[in-house]
Amino acid sequence: MAGQIGYGEGLERVDVVHGDVFDQGADIVVVPCSVHGSVSSDFADRLARLGVDSPTGSFSLGEVVEARSTSSAHARILFAAVVTDEGTRVRVIEQAAREIGFRTAEDSVVAFPLLGTGAGGMEPGPALLAILNGFMAGAPAGARAKVCVLGVAVFRRLIEELDADPAQHSSAETDATRPPAVPPRPDENVPTHTDGPARVDELGREGLAMILARRIRAARREQTRRSSSGTDRGGTFLLHVHAPWGAGKTSLLNFLATELRTPGADGRRNVVIDFNAWQHQRIGPPWWWLMTTIYTGAVSELKAFDRRRAISLWLHEWWWRLRSGLPGFLILAGIIVVLVLAVRGGWFQGIRRPDDVGAAVKSVLFTVAAIVTSLVTIWGLVHGFGRWLFATSARGARRFVSNTNDPMGLVRKHLRDLAAWIDYDIVVMVDDLDRCKAPYVVELLEGIQTLFRDVPITYVVAADRDWLADSYAGEYAGFASAAEEAGRPIGYLFLEKTFQISTGLPASTQVAAFWSRILRRPAVPDQDELERARRRAQEELGREPGDIARRRVAADPGNSPADIQARLEAVAVGMVSEQAQLSNAHALEPFQPLLGADPNPRMMKRLVNAYGIARGIETLQGVNLEDDATHGRQTALWTILSMRWPKLAAALAKRPDAVAAIGDGPVPPGIPAELAPLFTDAEVIDVVRGKGVDAALDADAIRATVLR
Template identity: 55%
Template sequence: MAGQVRETGGVELVLGDLFETEAAALVVPAGANGSVAIDVDNRLRAMGIDLAAEPMRLGTVRLVAGGPKLLLVAAVVPDWDRSTPALIEEAARQIGALVPTAGSAIAFPLLGTGAGGLDPEDSARAIAAGFSSTAPEGSRAQIFVRDSHTLAALRNALPELSLGASLLNLFGDARTELPIQNQTQDIAGFDQSVQQEPARPIETVPTHTDSPAVVDELGRKGFARVLARRIRDARTEESRKASGSPDRRTRRGGAFLIHLHAPWGAGKTSLLNFLSAELRRDDPAAGERRCVVVDFNAWRHQRIDPPWWWLMTALYSGAVRELRQFDRRRAYLLRLREWYWRLKGGWPGYLALLLVAAILVVVWQTGWLGGVRGQKLFSLNAATGLIVTVAAIVTPALTIWGLLHGFGRWVFATSARGARRFIANTSDPMRLVQEHLGDLAAWIHHDVVIMIDDLDRCRAPYVVELLEGIQTLFRDVPVTYVVAADRDWLADSYATEYGDFAGSTAEPGRPVGFLFLEKTFQISTGLPRVGDQADGFWGRLLRSTAGPGEHELDTARAAATRELGRRGVTEARREVAARPGATPADVQARLETLAVEMVSERAQLQNTHVLEPFRTLLGRDPNPRLMKRLVNAYGIARGIETLQGINLADDRGREQQTALWTILCLRWPLLGAYLARYPERVALIGGEAERDVVPEDLRVLCTDPEVVAVVHGDAPGVTAALEDAALRSVVLA
């Protein structure tokens, strides 16, 4: 364990980006071969520093001059093991000894916490102990932390460290200079240590599968909890609005569609796993009633038409499987009712079969078949024989017709080919399908959520037919659909199918495919950006080290729910801001609990008041759907901000920036995606600079008055605007 901090060089924690510091010297971690991580190397190249890898002894430091900043490369990441506090402390001690005068500042990352797998608290303690033991009085070590979760935990664990400014411009306009007149002597000293470096061991890395995650290593479970709360509240709201409906099938509301969009490989399926587990929780005290969760992989079923038939079959079979786990009585009743439905619609067929049986009995009992032999052509007996012959011909036909009608529903429910025949031979078949789907949902008796995955691997006609089937056949059925698919894939599928209408309906930044998606989904959200959690995940991939303890997190979540669940949103937010938690698990659990509360019905009412000034920014004649989607999307965005520890202090300006960003992404989704990738180019909107770097199809939006009004916040009561710094910290893109 690293030693204690003594009162010489000062140490402070800073929330910000290491590479945007105003300090003139910064520290980067390296391996024993002197190489740095790819993302670090890219940032250094952007600063004009081309760092060549040179072998180093672990625990030593190499100085690199010639760039805009003095760079100190610390060899603290072993090739064959985890980083240790001792390595970090030794490197920090050497760095402190290099600081020549008081007033100098060195910018540190949390050394060893990425690929080295070191705990942030151990890293910060080691940096503080090593630096303060050798640095001159009045000098400073600034430990940069990009994750507010980690910052809060470090503040609790290391109260002796001061808190620096949580902005990238740390010291105003004054640039902190680090004199480097003694670099030659220092570098020479470190070169001597390089000559004594032992031979490197053979580098090995573990092998990983590409299966969806079942253990949360990127903080996705918190997002799943936010979505689960929103789904439960949305179903409650739907039921309340439809409670007075005369049709019992629609008294629980209609369909509710959620779109989780992200590119391939971003973790959509893993998020569905966590969301499914969360929705299967049954905690009446927390208002969490277990849902029936049905998994539907669209890619596996895309070659069988009609697509809605597979969805209906999955609803029945999946519900039976789910109910067997926690409500066996309901599972048996569901199966009996389904069988009864399949049989009861065939009464004309059953009547025909009874008629056939009666004819056969009469013929057999009267002996007509044997009595007509050898009779004259026009005798009474011959006529009787003719009747019997006709009956013999009609009887098989009636039998086949009766079987088809009597078991038509059974065939319909058990095969796609039977479904097509049923539709072709039944009067108003779609009405029967709609009514049956409503009956199924009522018989299940629990809220139903269908998880649709891999739709972004399917052909365009299938994508459109499945989503349109949900909108038409399933529209009045109280089922929630969560579709995890790449947004561009779905939009392009609609554009392919409805390309003839693109010219008359598409708008700049909002192609025809996106217009269909707006009409289809009530909530559309991307996955939260990973941030600093990617560093730890990358280190665990390289080392195969264990991730955070789920048992510890579950215990902390239960405690946070007990403490914060009974408080209002504002009071709970102030409590978490004042007391974030004693351990990293406590910090994460308290933020998750608060984020869940942020998307509750009570918080939604409060959000409505926050959004009131923004109505004029929704367009000249905003439609009700856009207004509802704004309220839904803003609630999700604020929940995710809370989950990441952003804006816990009721900063109205920051809330307004979130609202402006949400409006921009809803009205012009392609422009939102572009600015999320290039946030510095937001200055081109409404400005005088050349716009040649902007894609041609988006260039017209840079001068569009409505776009400019949203970016600049030109509305009564709105004081915020979208700027480069605000876009760099958006939680959803």
Template identity: 35%
Template sequence: MPQYSEAEFRSIVLVDVASFSDASRRFLGQLAVHRGLEELLERAFDEAGVGWHSCEVEDRGDGKIILVPPNIPRIRLADQLWNRLLAGLRRHNAVHSDAAVMQLRVALHAGDVRQSPNGKVSPAINFAARILDARDAKSLQAQTNSTLGLIASEDFFRDVIEHDQAAEPDVFRQISVVVKETSTVAWLRLSEPVQATASNGTSDGAGEQSANHVEESIGTEVRWSTDSPANKDALKREALAKVLAGHIRASQRRDPYTSLLIHLDGEWGSGKSTLLRFLSTRLQSADSRGRNRSHSSEKSRQNSDFLIVWFDAWQQSRMSPPWWALLTATRSEIARDRGWWARRWFRIKETWARVRRSGAPYLLALVLLVLLAGGLGFSILQVARPAQPWAEILKILAGIGVVLSVLWAGAKVASRFLLWDSARGAQLFEQYEPNPMLEVSAHFDWCLRQSRKPVVFFIDDIDRCKHPYVVELLDSIQTLVRDAPRMQGNCYQQTPAAYFVISADGSWLRKSYEIAYETFGSDLSPTGGSLGYQFLDKLFQLTVPMPALGATSQNRFLGSLLGVAESETESDIEVARDEINQAIGDDEAVLAAISGLSPNDRGVVAEDAVNALFAPETQIHTEHALRKFARLLPPNPRSTKLFLNTYSILRAVRTLEGGVVNADTLALWTIIRIRWPRIADILRQNPEAIKGIREPLWRSELLPDDLHPLTEDEDLQQVVAHDNGGPLTPMSIRQCCGNA
């Protein structure tokens, strides 16, 4: 059994070389740094009155553990040692190449140390190592490019530095230390100033401490941020894009002839356009990250898995009818996806297809053009009577030129007005064609069959358009995609599916339909939805709510804008990631692995948790567990599919927000969302209103009068008070909505 000496109170100095193992620092550079560090420390300690050879030193390669004799005053480590270390570093860096340049972090602490045959044993040394590894210290030193950073423990600062102005206590700043199991504060001094705007007061709580950490680090110069869609993911939008891309790919594999309409539901500024950008990248095998969508390279487009058609509804809203702008964008992208010659051949085929659909008017126009051009050419030949042979040749060429010019110009004009090659031509086509949308739908199908890959439409900014255009565009989309397969000649020909992802504020879409059909009144459906809810329910197969920006996410987002990293408990995170990987196949075990983490750490592993939840084996387990709720759904296949799809999306969104919601409770909330959407919106805005459903005495106070009869629905009462996951409470509803 090893023998330990009596505890001896020692001053503890830990030294670490920043980026010692960086890939740019090769072996000879590391040797130069190691040798220079030894020489620098020996000289600095001796000059500071702390005899180097009287200290016990343990070499750690990229640093040192130094135990100072008890008889050495601790103040020498704070005032004189700082100056000598900084002077030595500047001398060393001035005469060495970049590979041997040093940045040092030094930690100061004091405590009991015991000696054993195998080395030193001391919680104080362990604590000093934790504050030396503080994330705040590293980030601030990197931010200021400081040659030297001195980190004093709270006790060392209060007992030694604070009482001696020679140690310059006013230049120290308080930082948070969250490393492994240690969570505390320390005091940092840097050789280069940090432009601080906050005081060094101590925080009273973890959330406030995190906020102070961000505030203290922003300085007086803050980078300007634009309102354009982001290329860098700071809010877990890319993880959600991965889930949606997987859903689209799975739908395309299962049934390549059934179209899918997805609604990204969120208010202005909630990140819908950013999510579309990440989804576009996920649906393409080629790396188009960071490129402007309208300038993606031809090679990138040709190597992608899907053909992406971007449609900015607000920009196109001045072009009427909407189907023409959508069809024009479709054929343009299909053409761009081809090589030069193939692109021209597609244009010719597409024009001929429109000629066939336009029929007699265009052919009659062409006949008249030929007659007109021929007449002009004949007139030129008769009027001109040259005397020389070369003039005869010029006469013939002039006649041919006139004929071709008239034919070309006339064909262009005719195509614009008779082949709906312009917005005005599309309007004329609607007026004289008995059933224009049947021909438009058939041509849309033809274009989809010409595409070499599945087509995905991204409809953005529709919630900036006027209400009539919103309804007209959505009706056009429904007409174009819902009737396939259509009759082609004398037989049905299956058309590849078209996939639409429409980003818009759901309340704007609902209001547009209610205004357009206001003559029908505001009668509710039996499930409590107005006309707007009913139209959207028929239009979309999947509605994806944008993740809420809670306090933790907002702090992290603000920190990313300011260039300040959040503190993470690395040991807890690694343990959680291991547990998540082991729990694949069991969604409840995945959620249990993250439930014990702090909100910030939960956000760090959220993407890992979502990947585990959407692993095929976990999905099978989830679907099996949800079967017990089948009796709460309407008895039709569509409701069952909608329930499973909506549950999976809500689970992904809530997990990415850092929330942990009981699976059965989330299933009940999903049923309310798909069966009673207006009830769900009221509960989302005011979770306390659940009392009005469960207790009749609260109805008049918490719920609109027109919903009172619906609250007596036995099905609704059964869902709210269900044994599995219920009864629903204001807190559980907040968790399901991301508002907890």
């Protein structure tokens, strides 16, 4: 690893160095303290020489507080409360390091000691990985960290554990104290990895899949309850998971499919069908491929757990094809019978050698009859096989549409019949739509939204949001001037109408551990170990009310990476329960004026859905387990800003400090010109300043947002 630990663009963002935190020339120096405000004697002496007050009072576990100083000639000092009377835990260090990352500006350097390894009693290796995970999850892309190790032996051991070359690490040691150089290991020791989607959770995505699966099941139950009969499962439900290429959307779909195939509380599971849009875009129409994939995918899926239903579905489909073409087949059979009788009765013999005029006329009539018969036969073939071809080829489907009255009515009815024959809740995973051309993207999504809107199927679309928005913008370019708004182009308006739920992929807190794994240094929990931890967490926390479960996890996050992940997953899933959704709706009532002058019911529902998922993801990452009211309100404000002005939210996510200029100062450099009017827009200012809700969005709040 050549001395730095990181991942992707962050490969050179973290150095492990041998030396003192105060000697690194860093912009920020981190000093560990206990929850009672005490620091070690060595740190107390250094702080006193710098004119920095030691911390006073009590702190929450994992809290980060900036020191008060009488001098500005030294680095900023941040106290990290990571030590309790019982010691230190990995999650606490990650939480503190993440908060420090949020407070770090672009191009700044932060010097960390090995948090928790002194009075906290933690081993250096887990402490180092916890610092890396937390800092890289919270810090901006240009920030760097130095993890400082005082002891030579500990430094050597860490480098050996990390499978790196200590000669390439920075070091403040002298020639007399420098340990002998260890020869670098050959690059051939690093394995080759495929770039396929993940089936084993190594970036903490499975917890998000659990949250989305629970929300999908709840949405279908809600639609069923609201139906007039109480048994109708409702209509189409669309969920959008957006992230750039390579962020792991397909891997998330894999984990989500596994969750949905697992029986729920009612003992029923979903039929999950994969639809790769990119593979089907070259042959239209899109709805035919989608309908065909639903049928073939459902048969294949049902064979695995309900073979009787699979056979029933197959029989229903083929009977439908036969029955649909029955009139044509009967006419064809009748014509064939007439022709056979005519041949056997010698009716056509006189055509060759007519003996008189009457016979000649008779021959002509029979010839005309033969021609008509041939035409009727062709018509019978076309009519009889029309629906057959419709169901077996895209070309046949196009021909059928061209030659049939109300073909789309037949398509809608047949898909409803398919859903009824399947008799399970159906979820279609639409992947790679962000590789398709704009006309196909729009035709497919509009077909789902309009043509199939009354069919009870859930569609999960994993695609880059900008790609989809640009596709709509290109197809409806002539209407842009009349419809779009600053910060919300016309393409985003279409996406808002299309999807009931839209969520991004959060930044992973396990990036450093994943990097360690692909370099053959396992640092993520084994899948079997994780499953055992999940069973333990469910037994302990599954029946607890959500707020009590979160407080228990905040006090006792777990003793191993598997326990920590499993306990956070257990409480995060509860954040999107139906009871939690009702609680969220009540908590969001004061935010209604911030939704615009005339908010529609759809926007209110989307806010409740998006806020619930955002809170669940925060819980997954160990953020705000204590239910801090101000943080919760800031999450709501950011959710509203992202919904109403997505382009502005994207710009602020990259440059959080720019939020200070909204309503107060010139537009900062780097902000796109089309967003400049929003910096003086009264409604934007109200949301950023949290008018009427006792909270506001500042740079630190935006950096702490897990879905930015």
